[in-house]
Amino acid sequence: MKNKILVFDIGGSFIKFSLYFQGEFMNKGKVATPLDSLEDLLVALKQIHNEFIDECEGVAVSMPGIVNSASGHMVHGGSLKYINDINMIAVFEKALHLPVAIENDGKCAALGEVWRGSLQGVTDGVVLVVGTGMGGGIISQGKLLKGHHLSAGEFSFIRTNNEHADNVDYLLGMQGSSFVLTKTVAKAKGLPADSMTGEKVFQFIEEGDHTVQKIFQEYCRNIATQIINLQAILDPEKFVIGGGISANPLLVITIRKELEKLYMRSFLNVVDANIERSKFGNEANLLGAVFNYKQSFHLE
Missing domain, CATH: 3.30.420.40 (ATPase, nucleotide binding domain)
Structure with missing residues (x-):
């Protein structure tokens, strides 16, 4: 049948x-x-x-x-x-x-979280999918926000600074992608780029590798910075972090820590962002x- x-x-x-x-x-x-x-x-x-x-x-x-x-x-x-x-x-x-x-x-990820995941019952929420780029979806007033050009949630194209605008490295899709994280760690360790995986990055961190820990902290700080921006723009109740790399709880734990550091350095944040790991991941x-x-x- x-x-x-x-x-x-x-x-x-x-x-x-x-x-x-x-x-x-x-x-x-x-x-x-x-x-x-x-x-x-x-x-x-x-x-x-x-x-x-x-x-x-x-x-x-x-x-x-x-x-x-x-x-x-x-x-x-x-x-x-x-x-x-x-x-x-x-x-x-x-x-x-x-x-x-x-x-x-990215919009499917948001719909999945609304239907059965971490955004059930949430009227306003954001899903960030950490993958080859930085995709995601926005739930506004209980509905999937698509935007006039259907590109709402294309977080990869957020600018992170005004310098070197001719280089895609200034885009969040590069600074916040798991691909760039593994590539950066591989270069720092003198290893072939295609030999590095998210699992190996976390292994280095757990073994106390200070170089990789520093790279990972900066990586999470870039994501945390844009979460603060999105909180100011969209004022969601919750952020959900998904994508393959989010399977390790250390990602969300470290983003939270970097958020706390950024909040402590500024008295201007009215609302602290609430983030949690995706219930279903990929x-x-x-x-x-x-x-x-x-x-x-x-x-x-």
Whole structure:
């Protein structure tokens, strides 16, 4: 019986997938994301779909880029550079022969947290997804804030200073990304960049490596600084920190410590930001994609 939803979380490195049925995810897996062409992406998705072709009633997609979730039109695909000015719902439905609902990955994370996670019952909240860049979503007055150009929550593009504007290093997406953290630690330790992972960074920290500890503190300070800015602009009840690196509690613990230091240095902060770790981590994107699917097709 075709009563399951096939869920794709298409990221810059991997496509995570799962079947969703009666409130649970099953048959989870992941494959490398094709970065060369849309055709290669569709081949990868069809191969996954073929494994479950007799079970699915529809497809829920979370992916990077600016997307109109109602029409399916995508302005661009973020890290998927071959997606530009195209209707991805039409493309996916033609390839998979199933109804498709699609939403930006950061916004899916926010929807997942609202539906079943750390933002349940929260009217105003912000989700920061620490990944290859700094994505996220904003909940305002109980609804997902999309913005006039559908780019609300694209925190990667926040400027962190006015210097060196010709260099992307001044963007929060670079200073706050887990990729840059691992790259910086690898360089400091004289190791190949591709050999460093978030797990190894935390291992260095736990072993008392002062160089890595200092790099990590500065990294968390950059994020804390922008949380203070977002608190002043949006005045949310809560910030939720997600993304793969958030699986280690030390990330949120250190961001809190850096926030406290910044507050102590200034008497101008009227409201202290309340932050906590994502309840579902990377699974929030999958949950949000399902929630978006249910909303799109008016399902309970």
